[in-house]
Amino acid sequence: MSDVFKVGTYEFNSRLIVGSGKYKDFQTTKDATEASEAEMITVAVRRVNITDPGKENLLDYIDPKKYTILPNTAGCFNAEDAIRTLRLAREAGGWDLVKLEVLGDTETLYPNVVETIKAAEVLVEEGFQVMVYTNDDPIVARRLEEIGCVAVMPLGNPIGSGRGLANPFNIRVIKQRANVPIVVDAGIGTASDAAKALELGADAALINTAISEAKDECLMARAMRDAVRAGRAAFLAGRMPKRAFASASSPTEGYIWD
Amino acid sequence: MSGEITIHLNGEVQTVRAGTLSELVEELGLSKRMIAIERNLEVVPKSEYAMTQLAADDRIELVHMIGGG
Numbered sequence: 001m002s003d004v005f006k007v008g009t010y011e012f013n014s015r016l017i018v019g020s021g022k023y024k025d026f027q028t029t030k031d032a033t034e035a036s037e038a039e040m041i042t043v044a045v046r047r048v049n050i051t052d053p054g055k056e057n058l059l060d061y062i063d064p065k066k067y068t069i070l071p072n073t074a075g076c077f078n079a080e081d082a083i084r085t086l087r088l089a090r091e092a093g094g095w096d097l098v099k100l101e102v103l104g105d106t107e108t109l110y111p112n113v114v115e116t117i118k119a120a121e122v123l124v125e126e127g128f129q130v131m132v133y134t135n136d137d138p139i140v141a142r143r144l145e146e147i148g149c150v151a152v153m154p155l156g157n158p159i160g161s162g163r164g165l166a167n168p169f170n171i172r173v174i175k176q177r178a179n180v181p182i183v184v185d186a187g188i189g190t191a192s193d194a195a196k197a198l199e200l201g202a203d204a205a206l207i208n209t210a211i212s213e214a215k216d217e218c219l220m221a222r223a224m225r226d227a228v229r230a231g232r233a234a235f236l237a238g239r240m241p242k243r244a245f246a247s248a249s250s251p252t253e254g255y256i257w258d
Numbered sequence: 259m260s261g262e263i264t265i266h267l268n269g270e271v272q273t274v275r276a277g278t279l280s281e282l283v284e285e286l287g288l289s290k291r292m293i294a295i296e297r298n299l300e301v302v303p304k305s306e307y308a309m310t311q312l313a314a315d316d317r318i319e320l321v322h323m324i325g326g327g
Contacts, residue, residue, distance in 0.1 A: 058325050059323055
């Protein structure tokens, strides 16, 4: 069955988006990314260390011809820095599909929604296809869609916390009212969290730390691959209703004592 | 190449021999890298590196991609 994940003008077979941060080395990044079977991978934009320009780079291991590179604005705390960062990313690799995140403070890493909206307006106007990280707020999600973002990415829980989905109800409400893909970004800690996100109807999950901080990164990458597939299949299949009382699985007639 | 000038490169004061952005990229050994350059807050397309003259006190940001979520 064909179940393509469409984001803007892009199409993917995988509904797992992976990050490339916090790995112990580039080889592990590459191995775990391959194991995940993800087709899209986030990267950060940073100053080149000009004292050591020959040093290996992430893109020596993650081939931009093989993966859709999703540059992010991690570490940006205002719209201006986020816009500058993504303009540079587009020039570096020609990438127009981007992950916008504007953060509020370093302790919570919660999105600064006001600055996020400002940045999104400018970036959409400049022709970027913006996948936007935001709070699990249905009103803000709708506003970001109206601006023209190609995907809205509510958090499950704070970045790197691994605490799963704080508010599954909001994820469902956001999805039910959206006309663009909804990606659960941040908070997923283990496979069941990813499956749950997709079961709720999220179109995809974006996962970094849960894989890169696992004891066996490649095994967890495969677990996430399978969880996203299972969650998606369960969503499409349509789950049974929840009932207050039991409902017998075997027929209630033809007993031998009748 | 002309004489040396002092610019702000990635937040550091640097003295370089390069006269243009192409020469700067060459001087730093970054010609084969996937990078982008911002000069005084404006992104410079790669096609314009050769014709973009460096001026004293230019603020140059030279970036690449690293691991991130």
